[in-house]
Each structure stands twice: as structure tokens, then as C-alpha cells.
Amino acid sequence: xxxxxxxxxxxxxxxxxxxxxxxxxxxxxxxxxxxxxxxxxxxxxxxxxxxxxxxxxxxxxxxxxxxxxxxxxxxxxxxxxxxxxxxxxxxxxxxxxxxxxxx
Numbered sequence: 822x823x824x825x826x827x828x829x830x831x832x833x834x835x836x837x838x839x840x841x842x843x844x845x846x847x848x849x850x851x852x853x854x855x856x857x858x859x860x861x862x863x864x865x866x867x868x869x870x871x872x873x874x875x876x877x878x879x880x881x882x883x884x885x886x887x888x889x890x891x892x893x894x895x896x897x898x899x900x901x902x903x904x905x906x907x908x909x910x911x912x913x914x915x916x917x918x919x920x921x922x923x924x
Contacts, residue, residue: 822867822870823866823870825866826863826866826870829859829862829863829866830863832859833856833859833860833862833863836852836855836856836859837856839852840852840853840856875901878897878900878901879897881893881897882894882897882898
């Protein structure tokens with residue numbers, strides 16, 4: 822994420838801390854409105870940052886696909902979809918021993 826997004830997140834956190842430290846309901850109401858506006862700003866910036874990141878990954882995948890590489894586009898899709906390799910766990914019997922095929 823960009824630096825201005827992190828600053829907005831920190832500002833939102835400070836407003837949140839003020840809300841919980843102040844006892845006056847009138848001031849809390851004003852701070853809640855301010856917090857809501859800052860929260861919308863943070864979410865908007867995060868969406869923009871995500872779109873920039875996705876565009877960057879997509880451009881890199883396109884460039885490598887034009888060169889004839891298949892590995893980088895495949896990895897880019899996996900990164901975007903957040904899919905991981907699944908490791909197959911060994912099947913065990915009731916005694917806890919790994920079951921093997923008869924050879």
C-alpha cells in the first residue's frame with residue numbers, strides 16, 4: 822500500500838482511540854462522524870491500491886506471456902487468486918502407521 826494510505830489508517834486509529842478515551846457524548850458524536858468519513862477514505866484508498874497492484878501484476882504477466890513464458894502468467898494468476906499448493910497428507914491406519922501400497 823502507498824504511504825498516504827498508511828497515514829490515513831494511522832489517523833483513523835487516532836480518532837478511534839479518542840472516541841474511547843472521551844466521556845462526553847456530544848464530542849463522541851462528532852468524533853464518530855469524523856471516524857466514519859476517515860474510514861470511507863481508508864477503504865477507498867485501499868481499493869485504489871489494490872487496483873494498482875492488480876494492474877501491475879497483470880502487466881507483468883502480459884509481458885512475460887508475449888515473450889512466450891508460461892510460468893510467470895500462471896504464477897500471477899495464482900498470486901491474484903491466492904491459491905496455494907495443497908500437500909497431500911499421508912493416510913494412516915488406526916495405529917498411526919502410514920499405509921503404503923502393496924508392491
